[in-house]
Amino acid sequence: MMWHVTTVEAGAEPTRRWHAERAWLAGAQLAGAQLAGAQLAGAQLAGAQLASDVLIEARGARFTAVTPGTPAGSVPPGTVRLPGLTLPGLANAHSHAFHRALRGRAGMGGATFWAWRERMYAVAERLGPDTYFDLARAVYAEMALAGVTCVGEFHYLHHAAGGKRYSDPNELGRLLIRAAAAAGLRITLLDACYLAGGFVAGGDPVPLAGVQLRFGDGSAGAWAERVSGFGCDSLGMAAPHARLGAAVHSVRAVPPGQLPEIIAWSRAHGAPVHAHLSEQPLENAECLAAFGQTPAEVLYDAGALGPRTTLVHATHLSERDVELLGGSRSTVCMCPLTEADLADGVGPAPALAAAGSPLALGSDGHSVIDLLEEARWLELSQRLVTRRRGHFGVAGLVAAATTAGHACLGWPEAGEIVPGAYADLVTLPLDSPRLAGGGNDPLAVVLAAGTAADVRNVVASGMDVVRDGHHLLVDDVPGELAAAIGAVLD
């Protein structure tokens, strides 16, 4: 049985084919898979969505047909065999590429979040266009090796020292878009408005100082004018692999009166909006002292919440905050490993999901780049807090790493192996010591013990990016990371 989609245009590109031993398929294909007599594993939802012997076809960047139950002996010549488990592409919904330089350098020894931020500022101070491109390309290549096919880059380092504009005021944003292409990823550049260094009681903003001057545009109006200079098409695309989104760095950095202009820009362009929210208790305390409202309430009153909006972290929320986020169908992007690394706390992920918020995942400060670990710790962190198991289930965890992440980045047609979707495939052969002996439920064993190191093949937008564990566009990823980090840190 075939699922051909007539809306996928027949271009000049040849049809590519893969044959997956096991693949995680969208629910819509489940009925068809059963009709086709595919071997479906397990009685759980996760098992029910795992199909065997799946012939996957693509032309250009999109899947054209997905056929479970195709015997290996009957696939067309040239079909690439994918042993083990094949997942849709993973979405890393929250990244600050240059923070990767801080891995292992500012985590231990009792340093606080705020001390970590000072180290981060020191890196930001030293980055120029050349060093930033090299670092970002290497970091995105590391992501590709981990199975990430789309990244949401929360970008706030816009200008040169002292806030001086580059001749192209969007030079660093364009550089990140080029870096993603060079590493084989799609990207949503979440261009962040960053206007203030906090606020004092009463709500007056603290002027930017030092390296923060590189982040600021002066006003939301000036931010919108600069961002409009990207010259995106009517669909918000900056390039075939790149779309633009808006970001509010946080309520600390954008005074409430400036928010409506950012929201208006996002609505006019159909663009996603992302914002850091309540990562630290101090942010909430200062916001309450300044405005008599929580950060979530400030965003709600400004009309900033909704299905196109994603709140990052959402660690310290009141019950009303949870209602506002869930009721507005805002996505929440959890970054469990960064939140652990920075001692932020554990956010109320199950309550948010129950209230209506889709959950996505990001590696944020990149203390680790591993979406499988992030998914695992979305569940395990709740077990530690509640002393109960089973908060999300494997289907929920896979959705957080795939469909929810892509959707909140403005790519709803990605994250599923289904005709018409972006042709992204992530294959784990299940032959490592960590995964061997997983039996008939490979997804369960991958979520229990799989890591980025188990990802062996990655296809993104129909293009081979990783083959046999080797990045095809960036030959020496560790070497390039070491060189790029060495250029900005002593």
Ligand SMILES: [Zn+2]
């Ligand atoms: Zn962040």
